[in-house]
Amino acid sequence: MEPLRKTLENRHHAIVREYAAVAIGRLRLPAGRPCLFKSMEDVSAEVRHATAIALAVYGDPAACPVLEKSLTDKQEAVRMTSSLAFDYLNDDENRALTLGDRFKADSRSQTSRAVGLLEINRLLNSHMPSNYKLPVTP
Numbered sequence: 115m116e117p118l119r120k121t122l123e124n125r126h127h128a129i130v131r132e133y134a135a136v137a138i139g140r141l142r143l144p145a146g147r148p149c150l151f152k153s154m155e156d157v158s159a160e161v162r163h164a165t166a167i168a169l170a171v172y173g174d175p176a177a178c179p180v181l182e183k184s185l186t187d188k189q190e191a192v193r194m195t196s197s198l199a200f201d202y203l204n205d206d207e208n209r210a211l212t213l214g215d216r217f218k219a220d221s222r223s224q225t226s227r228a229v230g231l232l233e234i235n236r237l238l239n240s241h242m243p244s245n246y247k248l249p250v251t252p
Contacts, residue, residue, distance in 0.1 A: 115141070121133075122134040128158040128161050131153070138168055150165055153165040154183070163192050166181060166196045166199045177203055181200040181203070
């Protein structure tokens with residue numbers, strides 16, 4: 115975890131910080147959560163965007179206040195991704211459903227959240243090398 119934390123704090127290379135944030139989210143280590151929270155204040159919008167994805171993948175509702183704060187970010191991509199992640203993490207019932215169940219749900223909000231999860235998956239995969247796709251498992 116320590117090398118990823120140091121990489122996330124490297125102020126010279128935003129793309130490296132993006133990948134580090136996504137990796138921390140995928141690992142779901144307790145020590146990673148504070149790193150991701152801090153990364154939501156990064157100077158790079160791309161890093162904040164990737165971190166919002168990472169927080170959704172990490173799957174801890176404790177990230178909701180941090181994501182809620184990012185709903186007013188000056189960059190639209192960060193606001194959109196933070197909103198998707200916030201909605202996903204803020205609903206215990208939604209996180210407990212399988213992706214298939216989300217599509218079968220007759221509730222409009224659950225269907226909307228399913229689309230949000232697919233978008234988070236797409237965004238996560240866009241932050242990985244083209245030959246390495248990771249599935250999102252809630």
